Amino acid sequence: MVVNGNADMNRILDSKADSCSYIREHELCPVPHMELITDAGDFERAYRIIKEQYGPSHHVCVKADRDEGGITYRRLYDEGAPKTFSGDIYFRSFAEDLKSREKFSPMVVMPYLDEPETSIDCMRTPGGLIAVPRRKIDTRITELRFDADLIETARKISEAVNIEYPYNIQLRPLDGRNVFMEINTRMAGGCYKAGLIGCNFPQLAVSYAFGDIIDTEKIISGFKNVMVGEVAAAVIV
Structure with a gap:
């Protein structure tokens, strides 16, 4: 099992109020009033x-x-x-x-924030931050979009919270700007979608745990804006 070992930070991020206060106090991202x-x-x-x-x-x-x-x-x-x-x-x-x-x-x-959530799957590596922003367009379509502002927000938060292993930042639009919602100190359920552009977060976590060399630059060089669709089909069993 790979988990973040920063217990003090985990306690802060486990609380919605404490995590929003931390983000606000360190001026990492706009935060809604709570x-x-x-x-x-x-x-x-x-x-x-x-x-x-x-x-x-x-x-x-x-x-x-x-x-x-x-x-x-x-x-x-x-x-x-x-x-x-x-x-x-x-x-x-x-x-x-x-x-x-x-x-x-x-x-x-x-x-209540009713616009689509942006979820940024992240992992710190010796070669730099890997960050993959994704946003649900509808129940079956997700957009992976490498917007410069989203990447910069992920970078600032990553440097401040210093989480080991993959984690997930959640943002939502409010009054024309993205505001912080929460951080999940674990891989999000949808992180597998980054695998379609060469970023396998579960495998990266295992590689990091074993001390393998992670070619961060090569992974990031394959990032591009794409739409990911999910298709359900009947099968004979």
Whole structure:
């Protein structure tokens, strides 16, 4: 197994609030306003703050501060921003649910970002940073796009957090610019798509663990903007 050995940094990045504070304090990337809540009163105050900052029509979302795969994620609505999809939860109902609990794990309240996520698969090597930005166009099409601003953001974050082995940076557009969402200190599920342009992250992790020489320059020289499609087909078994 290959894992990052920087325990202190892992603890920071495991918390959405702490990781966003770290990114903001070190001026690595714009960060959306986020409120950490620990009781029902905090929630209603945080909800009002987000609405005031981003406008009454902007949706608000809530999720556990320490979460994996968005399991606890909920999008909220109120009378000023009515329900638009089945996963929405009425703000007042969510507040009443929190009041009914004796206690709950810390949560973050922040603006809902509805534009497509950019996920940057990264790995530091002795020869430099390998960074592959990808963005889902739809459920079956992903764009690998080596935008200079995305690569520079990945570089700045990589130098600051100093993670060993492959990891993943998540960004989303907000008000015309990409903002930081979180870092997964592991390979993302979609990193295999970089293999189509000569970057096999699982193999690179194994090579790094065994001390093999990684030709970073050669790998990066093969990078190009491409669209990756996934096709499902019936087979006889």
